[in-house]
Amino acid sequence: MKSIDTLLSRLRQRGLRITPQRRVILEFLVNEESHPTAEQVYQRVSSLMPDISRTTVYNTLRELSDLGELAPVQDLSQDGRRYDTSTEPHHHLYCVACHTIIDIHRDFEGMSLSPEEASGYQILSHQATFYGICPDCQSPASVATQAGWTVDPDALNSET
Numbered sequence: 001m002k003s004i005d006t007l008l009s010r011l012r013q014r015g016l017r018i019t020p021q022r023r024v025i026l027e028f029l030v031n032e033e034s035h036p037t038a039e040q041v042y043q044r045v046s047s048l049m050p051d052i053s054r055t056t057v058y059n060t061l062r063e064l065s066d067l068g069e070l071a072p073v074q075d076l077s078q079d080g081r082r083y084d085t086s087t088e089p090h091h092h093l094y095c096v097a098c099h100t101i102i103d104i105h106r107d108f109e110g111m112s113l114s115p116e117e118a119s120g121y122q123i124l125s126h127q128a129t130f131y132g133i134c135p136d137c138q139s140p141a142s143v144a145t146q147a148g149w150t151v152d153p154d155a156l157n158s159e160t
């Protein structure tokens, strides 16, 4: 997402009324890179504006998605849809233990389908996800194991 002023004027142009509640949500989102779930946005925003309703937050996120200002992240975990404040095409690095998502902005050459592989589909976009264990989660390795991934602690230690 760009600056808050750019965003506000763009939303006004498209007929979205900027209420104080929406403004707080937008101000939170422009600085947010963690790909939060709607519930996480609600928790954080309600600490700034205690009387904001969950419905307002969820509806606003849906409206922003419909307007293309937020991008849904493909389901990476069980904790519900996550919202991406970066709507440019990009890839993801995902921690399987703590569900942190980091944006990767790079073109991967050769990432395309042959006509046979595309099976007649008109391809619109593609997105790669790299699965791993972030530095914080590498010790103890048991956190990753809890997430259902088999981790050899010796393999992790030998890298350091």
Ligand SMILES: [Zn+2]
Residues within 6 Å of the ligand: 095, 096, 097, 098, 099, 100, 133, 134, 135, 136, 137
């Ligand atoms: Zn992690």
Ligand SMILES: [Zn+2]
Residues within 6 Å of the ligand: 035, 084, 086, 090, 091, 092, 102, 103
């Ligand atoms: Zn992203």
